[in-house]
Amino acid sequence: MSDQDEKLQQFIAITGSNSDRAKFFLESAAWDVEIAMSRYYETEGDDLGDDSPSIVAPETPSPVVTPNRPQPKKSSNFATINTLTTSSDEEEGQAYYAGGSEHSGQQVLGPPKKKDIVADMFKSVQEHGVEVLEPGAASSSGGQAFKGTGYKLGQDNTSSEVVPGFQEPPRPQEVTLRLWQNGFSIDDGALREYGDPSNKDFLDSIRRGEIPQELRQGNTEIHLAMEDHRMEQYQKPKTKVKPFQGQGYTLGSPAPAVVGACTNEDKSANEARAKEILKMDATRPTTSLQIRLADGSRLVGQFNQDHTIAQIRQYITAARPQYEMQTFNLLSTYPSKILDDSQTLKEAGLLNAAIMQKLT
Incomplete structure (x- = not known):
């Protein structure tokens, strides 16, 4: 028995078809048993009109089938071994092979792939001749030509000529278009969705390799850079912190201006008058007190230990008349607290101490 006869008997044993139909499929597949069976199961034996008496002819005329020119089939989620080798690269979905016996099997296609809008946009702009730069690539720049004002020298001052410098054109406006997984953004702007109808004209202009109308401002040249963030x-x-660029003022003394401040000549006379008003008794216990005034100066005086805070206040206004119309508090140094006018220096613990004046 020859090799063709063995393949013929094998085909008949598997498919159960008659000898003529088996021979037809084997001859059309160049006697490849697997391809012949694949085509047989694809068409379920309808690719050849059988003239044998065992098959009853239908009442309606059957269509003529040409083996060399098969009719196109509708797309299906199932494919045989033959269609696995002839399927197009553009077919969507991941292909999975479900194995059967040695001579049969099926290919099952997964769900269709999601359309990649970002990849389509980059492919479209490249077709329109847009320049593509690799990440981190910098434009090569050579030496810059002199652009200042020049002079054409002559034999004397009158024959020299001024040659104006080159007028540099205005720099183009830089705009960055970032294409994200869930939309796009312009520079540091908000997210805009791909499916929003209001963004359709903008995206169509980008696909055509044109600057969108909303970015055009007068005659200013615009450089549009596209960044691929499709996986993000x-x-x-983040908000950029900008340094203060407004107008500032240099402040003077931290103490507020006081109306009627006395001069250095008046201070001695005012302090002598304050001592007369205080009427310190040298026979009673005395103490020294340093007063830090609100204008930054200091006032030192001798007081009896039973003098009250109210009398110290009176002493300050007599020695510095500019504070007569000012309201102020007297505070201890540490810990800082407002002093009670009814307390004496001894009761307040201010013997040989320092106090502060604070305007209110």
Whole structure:
């Protein structure tokens, strides 16, 4: 028995078809048993009109089938071994092979792939001749030409000529278009969705390799850079801290201006008058007190230990008349607290101490 006869008997044993139909499929597949069986199961034996008496002819005329020119089939989620080798690269979905016996099997297609809008946009702009730069690539720049004002020298001062410098054109406006997984953004702007109808004209202009109308401002040249962030979700940019660029003032003394401040000549006379008003008794216990005034100066005086805080206040207004119309508090140094006018220096613990004046 020849090799063709063995393949013929094998085909008949597996498919159960008659000798003529088996021979037809084997001859059309160049006697490849697997391809012949694949085509047989695809068409379920309808690719050849059988003239044998065992098959009853239908009442309606059957369509003529040409083996060399098969009719196109509708797309299906199932494919045989033959269609696995002839399927198009553009077919969507991941292909999985479900094995059967040695001579049969099926290919099952997974769910269709999601359309990649970002990849389509980059492919479209490249077709329109847009320049593509690799990440981190910098434009090569050579030496810059002199652009200042020049002079064409002559034999004397009158024959020299001034040659104006080159007028540099205005710099183009830089705009960055970031294409995210869930939308796009312009510079540091908010996220805009791909499916929003209001963004359709903008995206169509980008696909055509044109600057969108909303970015055109007069005659200013615009350089639009596109960044691929298709694997990232939109991230709101961090707020950039800008230094203060307004008008400032240099402040003087931290103490407020006091109306009627006395001169150095008046201070001695005012302090002598304050001592007369205080009427310190040298026969009773005395103490020294340093007073830090609100204008930054200091006032030192001798007081009896039973003098009250109210009398110290009176002494200050007599020695510095500019504070007569001012309201102020007297505070201890540490810990800082407002002193009670009814307390004596001894009761307040201010013997040989320092106090502060604070305007209110």
